[in-house]
Amino acid sequence: MGERGKRGLMISKLDIRECRPRDVTEIEQLYVDVFPDEDLVPLVRKLLGLRQSVISLVGSLDNIIVGHIGFTFCHVEGGKSKVALLGPLAVTPTLHKQRIGSTLVQTGFKHLENSKICYVLVLGDPAYYSRFGFKAEDKVVTPYPLPAEWRGAWQSIKLCDVETSLEGKLSVPGPWRQISLWTT
Numbered sequence: 294m295g296e297r298g299k300r301g302l303m304i305s306k307l308d309i310r311e312c313r314p315r316d317v318t319e320i321e322q323l324y325v326d327v328f329p330d331e332d333l334v335p336l337v338r339k340l341l342g343l344r345q346s347v348i349s350l351v352g353s354l355d356n357i358i359v360g361h362i363g364f365t366f367c368h369v370e371g372g373k374s375k376v377a378l379l380g381p382l383a384v385t386p387t388l389h390k391q392r393i394g395s396t397l398v399q400t401g402f403k404h405l406e407n408s409k410i411c412y413v414l415v416l417g418d419p420a421y422y423s424r425f426g427f428k429a430e431d432k433v434v435t436p437y438p439l440p441a442e443w444r445g446a447w448q449s450i451k452l453c454d455v456e457t458s459l460e461g462k463l464s465v466p467g468p469w470r471q472i473s474l475w476t477t
C-alpha cells in the first residue's frame with residue numbers, strides 16, 4: 294500500500310471525541326512527549342478543569358490518545374460576541390503528517406459553529422494555520438504584547454457571519470493569563 298493509502302487507513306480509524314476526566318493523565322503525557330522543552334502540563338491541566346468554557350477534543354487510535362486540541366471561550370473587551378482561542382494542539386510525534394492535526398482542527402470548528410462561536414484566534418505557525426484559512430489578526434490584540442518576531446503568528450479565522458467587527462484586547466480566563474505563554 295502506498296503512503297497515501299496508509300494515511301487514508303489511519304485517518305479512517307481515528308476516533309475524535311470530547312475528552313473525559315479519565316483522559317487527563319494520557320493527555321498530559323502527550324504534551325510531555327510533544328513539547329519536551331516546554332512545560333505545558335500546568336496550562337493543559339487548568340484548561341481541562343475549566344470544562345464549561347473549553348472545548349477539548351482527543352483523537353484516538355485503538356483507544357490510545359494520539360492527539361489533543363483545546364479551544365477556550367474568550368471575549369474581546371467591550372464586545373459581546375464570544376470568540377475562541379485555539380490551543381494547545383498536539384499530535385504524537387511518530388504520527389505527524391497523517392492529517393490527525395487537521396482533523397482535530399476541522400472537527401473543533403464544527404463544535405464551535407454548533408456553539409455559535411464564529412471567530413477563532415490562534416498564536417501559532419502561519420505556515421501551518423494558513424492551510425485552514427487563518428490570516429494575520431491586527432484588530433484583536435493579545436492579552437500581553439507579543440515579541441516583534443511573533444507578530445505574524447497571531448491569526449484569526451471567521452467561521453460564520455459575525456455581526457460587528459471585532460476590535461480590542463482579548464480577555465482570556467485565568468489559565469491563559471501568564472505572560473510566559475505569550476512571549477519567547
Ligand SMILES: CC(C)(COP(=O)(O)OP(=O)(O)OC[C@H]1O[C@@H](n2cnc3c(N)ncnc32)[C@H](O)[C@@H]1OP(=O)(O)O)[C@@H](O)C(=O)NCCC(=O)NCCS
Pocket residue numbers: 327382383384385388389390391392393394395396416417418420421
Ligand atoms: C503541528 C501539528 C499539531 C500538526 O499535526 P499533524 O497531524 O502532523 O498535521 P497534519 O498531518 O494535519 O498536517 C497537515 C499538513 O501540515 C503540514 N505541517 C505540519 N506542521 C507544520 C508546520 N509547523 N509548518 C508547516 N506545515 C506543517 C504537514 O506537513 C502536512 O502537510 P501536507 O498536507 O502537505 O502533507 C503536529 O506537527 C505537532 O504536534 N507538532 C508539535 C506541536 C505543535 O507545534 N503544536 C502547535 C502549536 S501552535
